[in-house]
Amino acid sequence: MTVTIETPRLLLRQPEMGDWEAIAAFLGSDRARMIGGPYTRRNAWRGFGHMVGHWTLRGFGIFVGVDKASSQPVLSAGPWYPEGWPEHEIAWSVWAEEAEGTGLAHEAALATRDWAFTELGWTTAVSYIDEANTRSAALARRLGCEIDPNARRFEDDEEMGEDAPYHIWRHPAPDTDGTPEAYA
Secondary structure, eight states, X not given: OOOEEEOSXXXXXXXXXXXXXXXXXXXXXXXXXXXXXXXOHHHHHHHHHHHHHHHHHHSOOOEEEEETTTTEEEEEEEEEOOTTOSSOEXXXXXXXXXXXXXXXXXXXXXXXXXXXXXXXXOXXXXXXXETTOHHHHHHHHHTTOEEOTTSOOOSSSTTTOTTOOEEEEEOOOOOOSSOOOOOO
């Protein structure tokens, strides 16, 4: 089953081979430092495979955000729950520098979170964010998230890196009043 979500400025879809060079460039750059990078191409390939394989094994995963204006993949966002993760996560990464500060990550995170709550039946989700990642923390706040000091952490914190202190941001509960979410 192929899953796509459209927002005003993005087509959110499952990753495909045509995304490889864009994600390899992102993961190989300093822009990936908040998620353990920069990575070698070999390790970027493993990460890309992890992203693609998650869809096969779990039936859901990270979406690639294609900017409708340029037809280029510029970010990734969506539901994430690899083996060993303490809780369901809504994750995001802005691949293209020109997409920073445009609201595209907000649009993608909001749409994919709504999809996870509606289609997957999730009732809660978190985002694991490095304390130094002020842009992601600002996005989490804009999404209505709050730091949850009682959330389950990784057992050995290996997933986040031993030297990377992180916060766990709790997403607000799913919309239950029947009104559509806004992409503002």
